[in-house]
Amino acid sequence: MRYPVAETAEKHARILEEASRLFRERGFSGVSVSEIMKATGLTHGPFYNHFDSKEELMVESVLQGFKSTLDGLHATEGTARGRAEYVKRYLSAGHRNAPGMGCTMASLSSEIRHEPKVKGAFTDRLKAVIEAVTAHFPWPSKRSARGDAIRMMASMVGAMILARAVEDERFSDEILSEVRKGLV
Template structure:
């Protein structure tokens, strides 16, 4: 039985949204296709009507996550104050405590190096985010904007990875706070 195109597109979007969330929460290897489909309210069977493989879904999920990152960036005021608010929002306990709703870079970068089908997409999208950050916010010098953007994003993502990795919540909060202070 064939479904209307709009219904098929809606199911595809639901699968992608749930997969992105679950991958950010538990990693690529921590989630099965069956679990993703169950989270969408669909059976396992239709998965292959939407994706050729789990790896294809992983790559598309990374694209989806980076789109959300760029959308959040574009919704931020293009001022020094906007940049400070962006950093504070990113380096928050709320972001740390909700990886499924957060940044793809902080959640999946370590795993991406083991996934050849995902690395190219991740690389392309990271370059796009760096370029967007470099052009979106004001920097002391246009010539150093790309380097400033790389340092800012690497500091933020690294801080989030470390803050999520430690078992001491006060230390985790301190990591986020110190990096925030260094960037704003």
């Protein structure tokens, strides 16, 4: 039985949304296709009507995650104050405590290196984010803007990874706070 195009597109989007959330929460290997389908309210069978493989879903999930990152960036005021607000929002306890709703880079970077089929999409999208951050915010010097953007993003992502990795909440808060101070 064929489903209407709109219904098929809605199911595809739902699978992608739940997969992206679950991958960010538990990693690629920590989530099965069956669990993703169950989270969408669908059975395992229709998965292959939407994706050829779990790896294809992983790639699309990474692309969707970066789209959210770019959307959030573009929704931020393109001023020095906007950049400071962006950093503060990113390096917050709320973001740290909700990896499934947060940044793909901070949640999945360490796993990407083990996933050759995902690495290209991740690389392309990271370059796009760096270019967008470079162009969106004012920097002290046009000559060093790209380097400043790379340092800012690497510091933010690294701080989030470390803040999530430690078991001491006060130390985790300190990591976020100190990196925030260094960037704003």
